Amino acid sequence: xxxxREIRVxxxxxxxxxxxxxxxxxxxxxxxxxxxVDERGELVGxxxxxEQTRQSLRSLGKALxxxxxxxxxxxxxxxxxxxxxxxxxxxxxxxEFFGTARPASTLVQISALAVPGAAVEIEAxxxxxx
Numbered sequence: 001x002x003x004x005r006e007i008r009v010x011x012x013x014x015x016x017x018x019x020x021x022x023x024x025x026x027x028x029x030x031x032x033x034x035x036x037v038d039e040r041g042e043l044v045g046x047x048x049x050x051e052q053t054r055q056s057l058r059s060l061g062k063a064l065x066x067x068x069x070x071x072x073x074x075x076x077x078x079x080x081x082x083x084x085x086x087x088x089x090x091x092x093x094x095x096e097f098f099g100t101a102r103p104a105s106t107l108v109q110i111s112a113l114a115v116p117g118a119a120v121e122i123e124a125x126x127x128x129x130x
Contacts, residue, residue, distance in 0.1 A: 002026040005023070005024045007022040007023070007024065008021055009022065009062050011062055012034075012062055013035075013038065013039055019032050021066070022066060027128050028125060028126070029068075029126045029128050030124075031063045031124045033078075034056045034057070034122050034123070035056060035059075035113060035115050035118050035120075036052035036053070036056045036119070037115055037118075041115075047119075049086045050089055050090065050093055052119050053089075053090040053093040053120050053122075056120050057094070057122065061097065068129060069127070071098045071101060072098075073126040073127050074103040075126060076103055076125040077105050077106075077123070078122070079094075079106070079107045079108070079121075080110050080122070081107065081108070081119065081120055082109070082110060082111070082113065082118075083109065086120070
């Protein structure tokens with residue numbers, strides 16, 4: 001039977017409710033949504049969706065690393081934006097972090113996120129290298 005492992009990541013803010021940063025099961029790592037907050041849970045980037053996206057992806061990178069993964073191992077990413085028009089602004093930032101890797105992707109516009117002022121949240125599923 002495959003074991004389920006929960007990971008709390010050093011350097012990430014405390015979860016806002018009853019969840020963990022990453023769950024690894026078998027060969028997959030499931031990364032919870034990463035908001036644009038620092039380790040104290042304070043919003044980074046204020047009204048700048050590009051800087052918020054960078055912060056979200058920095059947090060995602062820490063979570064992936066804690067699971068033994070990298071951006072190249074991401075199979076699926078889901079991006080939540082409060083304004084769908086920001087898609088063109090954040091795409092170059094995604095390319096900065098993912099490089100030539102192109103995960104499957106879903107983009108969703110939502111009315112609000114859990115942190116006031118947050119414009120983006122990103123979650124991922126990655127393959128854990130053997």
